[in-house]
Amino acid sequence: MLCYGCFKSSPIYSYIPSPIISNKNKNLFFKTFPFLSSHKPKFTSSLSCSHSLSQIMDLDNKDQESTSLFDFLSRKAYAPPSWASLLNPIPSHIFSLGHLPTPIHKWNLPNLPASTEVYLKRDDLSGMQMSGNKVRKLEFLMADAVAQGADCIITIGGIQSNHCRATAVAAKYLNLDCYLILRTSKVVVDKDPGLTGNLLVERLVGANVQLISKEEYAQIGSVNLTNDLKDKLVKEGRKPYVIPVGGSNSLGTWGYIEAIREIEQQVQATTGRIKFDDIVVACGSGATIAGLALGSWLGTLKAKVHAFAVCDDPDYFHNFVQDLIDGLKAGVDSHDIVNIQNAKGLGYAINTFEELKFVKRIATATGVVLDPVYSGKAAYGMMNDMAENPKNWEGRKVLFIHTGGLLGLFDKVDQMSSLVENWGRMEVQESVPRKDGTGKMF
Numbered sequence: 001m002l003c004y005g006c007f008k009s010s011p012i013y014s015y016i017p018s019p020i021i022s023n024k025n026k027n028l029f030f031k032t033f034p035f036l037s038s039h040k041p042k043f044t045s046s047l048s049c050s051h052s053l054s055q056i057m058d059l060d061n062k063d064q065e066s067t068s069l070f071d072f073l074s075r076k077a078y079a080p081p082s083w084a085s086l087l088n089p090i091p092s093h094i095f096s097l098g099h100l101p102t103p104i105h106k107w108n109l110p111n112l113p114a115s116t117e118v119y120l121k122r123d124d125l126s127g128m129q130m131s132g133n134k135v136r137k138l139e140f141l142m143a144d145a146v147a148q149g150a151d152c153i154i155t156i157g158g159i160q161s162n163h164c165r166a167t168a169v170a171a172k173y174l175n176l177d178c179y180l181i182l183r184t185s186k187v188v189v190d191k192d193p194g195l196t197g198n199l200l201v202e203r204l205v206g207a208n209v210q211l212i213s214k215e216e217y218a219q220i221g222s223v224n225l226t227n228d229l230k231d232k233l234v235k236e237g238r239k240p241y242v243i244p245v246g247g248s249n250s251l252g253t254w255g256y257i258e259a260i261r262e263i264e265q266q267v268q269a270t271t272g273r274i275k276f277d278d279i280v281v282a283c284g285s286g287a288t289i290a291g292l293a294l295g296s297w298l299g300t301l302k303a304k305v306h307a308f309a310v311c312d313d314p315d316y317f318h319n320f321v322q323d324l325i326d327g328l329k330a331g332v333d334s335h336d337i338v339n340i341q342n343a344k345g346l347g348y349a350i351n352t353f354e355e356l357k358f359v360k361r362i363a364t365a366t367g368v369v370l371d372p373v374y375s376g377k378a379a380y381g382m383m384n385d386m387a388e389n390p391k392n393w394e395g396r397k398v399l400f401i402h403t404g405g406l407l408g409l410f411d412k413v414d415q416m417s418s419l420v421e422n423w424g425r426m427e428v429q430e431s432v433p434r435k436d437g438t439g440k441m442f
Contacts, residue, residue, distance in 0.1 A: 076096065098136060104263070113391075121263065124371075136258065152238050
């Protein structure tokens with residue numbers, strides 16, 4: 001056997017046209033470069049070194065650690081999945097912002113239709129400060145911002161926008177200033193917005209927060225508001241880059257096209273034991289469902305994508321998704337690749353008591369905490385649809401995408417307090433010995 005260090009100094013290494021080959025993919029490059037196949041026997045037989053197997057494994061582990069150590073926040077050239085190579089335009093670069101791949105595990109939900117299995121794709125675990133689906137879009141959007149020479153980022157959203165929080169953190173990671181336009185009630189638009197949930201992180205990392213009332217937002221629109229701020233910053237000599245609501249444009253769509261490739265690889269690793277029939281996800285701005293639907297349709301997954309809209313309505317999102325995929329010259333009708341249902345309820349970021357009770361019930365039953373604005377409403381809608389139309393789901397394997405947003409729960413504390421009353425003062429029996437200094441309070 002030949003370790004990587006010795007292999008690199010051997011004559012064979014000069015044949016390799018690619019600059020990055022490590023122990024973890026040494027068996028792969030023979031497939032990538034078939035003209036080297038005649039040398040493969042020499043790699044494991046006639047070429048050898050004095051390192052023991054345990055030493056080689058140790059060297060391999062150190063090599064993988066050093067490779068991954070500096071991967072986070074790195075800018076890399078991007079190559080799309082082969083099945084997406086005809087889309088246009090294709091991004092040239094990507095920033096590594098998420099902790100990917102995110103895991104998939106079985107989700108033991110109660111009261112499922114007969115023989116239905118639900119699995120959970122944990123995009124809520126893509127990071128802490130930048131967790132959720134927005135990270136995947138920002139990997140492409142921030143690479144474009146840097147390529148254009150931007151020195152600051154502008155984006156817009158609701159007062160508890162997960163996207164705005166993730167953008168603020170990503171910008172600071174890349175040494176860019178961030179300007180957030182946050183939509184809130186006219187009653188509090190002139191007051192300090194506080195430090196609840198996403199606002200705490202945004203303000204800690206130094207984002208410039210500018211408030212706009214919902215009424216003004218409805219009259220002016222997100223595009224005009226961000227362009228107005230952009231014009232002001234340009235006059236000050238800045239170089240702003242505008243990211244739309246939710247990071248949802250054709251470039252941001254690539255985040256979940258790439259996620260489909262990740263899911264495909266995870267499915268392949270099961271060696272045929274798992275094949276998903278359906279993908280279920282919340283829809284709040286459009287690019288996540290556009291990427292999932294387009295990727296599933298183009299790639300090998302071929303799962304039916306179900307989106308639960310938490311704002312606007314299905315017709316709006318079908319039209320919006322159509323614009324996104326037309327922007328990539330995909331040549332497909334959005335109605336043919338994604339089913340969109342209404343899960344808005346009382347309105348965006350407004351919850352009924354039943355919805356919040358559902359979030360609590362699922363957390364208690366499965367240990368998975370859903371956010372109340374996106375995945376909570378989507379899961380609530382999915383479970384209701386399964387109860388009303390069980391035949392449509394029986395025997396199917398469903399992948400639910402958890403898009404994060406846990407910080408949004410902190411804005412619902414008052415509404416949820418009656419659901420979490422399982423506490424009390426501990427009563428210690430008189431027979432338990434007591435002596436000052438026994439318990440150390442670090």
